[in-house]
Amino acid sequence: MKKIVIIGGGAAGYFTAINAKENNPDLDITILEKGNDVLQKVKISGGGRCNVTHACFIPKELCDFYPRGKKELLGPFHQFMTGDTFEWFENRGVPLKIEEDNRVFPEANTSQAIIDCFQNAVDRLNIKVLTNCGVNEVYKESDDWFIITKRETFKADKVVFAAGSSKKVWELCKTLNHSIIEPVPSLFTFNINDKRLIDLLGTSVPNATVKIIHTKLEASGPLLITHWGMSGPAVLKLSAFGARILADKNYQYNIEVNWLSRPTDKVLNVLLNLKKKEPRKTVILKSPFSEISKRLWERFVLFSGIKATQNWADVKNNQLEKLANELTKGIYNANGRTTFKDEFVTAGGIDLKEINFKRFESKLYKNLFFVGEILNIDAVTGGFNFQNAWTGGYICAKALAETK
Known part of the structure; x- marks a missing residue:
């Protein structure tokens, strides 16, 4: 049984874990959360309603909303796009609606609908979520990854960084020889x-x-x-x-x-x-x-x-x-x-030149993946940052689900 450790939950981490497990039920997936509360950024997004995505359905046009990541996301958006996001949530009992300004929200009009969707899927799929489990070190020996936390050391076949814009996690990535574009505030x-x-x-x-x-x-x-x-x-x-x-x-x-x-x-x-x-x-x-x-x-x-x-x-x-x-x-x-409100977004993160966007995998290490805002990708307000999380999570999940 392949063991997957996802560092940092959040939208990108949960979405990646759920899709990977649905693609390959034999995976053993653990999400490591630094704090006690989960999915807090989802909870406050869109004024508490969760701006899930934006009603732009043409990949090239969608890319124009990303000051950083425009070129890199074009291929991924051809694999998982706004329409796929609608279908994904609808199939799991969370229909979405388009508002006049083309922002997209759950019909329930509350971010709790998205949180419940993720938590129900995690429970159903037996994905482990460990809170108060901050990561202190990540290293590779032979074909195995080791993730050291205060609680215990985890051994994994594949590791996913999905910790958002976290300075501590970026420092961990530097120990793996990845370059960090220094973050500055956006939005x-x-x-x-x-x-x-x-x-x-x-x-x-x-x-x-x-x-x-x-x-x-x-x-x-x-x-x-x-x-x-x-x-x-x-x-x-x-x-x-x-x-x-x-x-x-x-x-x-x-x-x-x-x-x-x-x-x-x-x-x-x-x-x-x-x-x-x-x-x-x-x-x-x-x-x-x-x-x-x-x-x-x-x-x-x-x-x-x-x-x-x-x-x-x-x-x-x-x-x-x-x-x-x-x-x-x-x-x-x-x-x-x-x-802007409580939605702190940064421009900065893992240098995009070091990522294979066909898999959202590191070009420096096999079986090391990055999704969400930990990458040097960000967008204007309106649901675009979440769409990046869904697209990256979906593509990364396919790579995680591979049996080889």
Whole structure:
């Protein structure tokens, strides 16, 4: 009987173990968990609902959501894709639903549905899960792997690292001569202390364009004002694709925000036409752009030097130009970052050059595998990091199930 030890549970570890055991019931599989609680990251993901995947069904398009791992995941996505994820969970009694923004959640609307699915499968398949069993050392002698923990030493035929972004586990991997791309935070919000944003907590626009000045980084999407600055998909996408650049800047940089995602000249034309058509109306009372809320419009109007009592006829053209600039290319200073909810994601991990992605196996050692966020793969928010876990776990499980 082949013995498999999976270091670190989590989504990738459980998914790998379940698929391997279903493919080969004779496997003896043990999951080693460092802490007492299991599947905690699954529990808090998606605001407690678990954003299982994203409704993108074309492998090449799906790859575009991964700042790191785009090239390497193309082949694996042809083997196990979003549609396969739907089928996998549905076959185990957890139907999924697609929401308006294409994020995918359990129909039950709770992450507990995913946790119960995994725990029921582990119990049914007699997969051992050992908690409070942190790993101190991993080494190979002849064809056998030895995993040393405080509790005991495990002997295995195959080892899977599925511990997520754990510095201690990355250090273990270094002892096996694997290279680690040093981790930096990804998926974070921008800390911005600016008087234009004060007291606008919760204000949002549906489609802003945000640029990091003096870089090529740019992203569009919903933008949310928070008590610490800016968040929302546009910002989170920038934080993912710019993870290393922004870390190098020590999270101090300037951004340009186009709140309307429209050219400045077209916005200015709207303002000039209003000056002609509605000269007696007070500028501050109503936003001419449906995307801009009344409170946000008031802030931009006042910041452009237009008084609260001014009518359109009394506003000078240079004031309208300043207002158009505020709406389409306002400059804000970012100083620091804040973790997005409790979903801490890093850019970094095992160097992808050292992995055979046909099996998710080490190129340095036979029967040593890596799945999930321990690899230098990460994605924007929206279920993509979980899809990486499912795809890697599925392919790795097939390799583990081999009888040779």
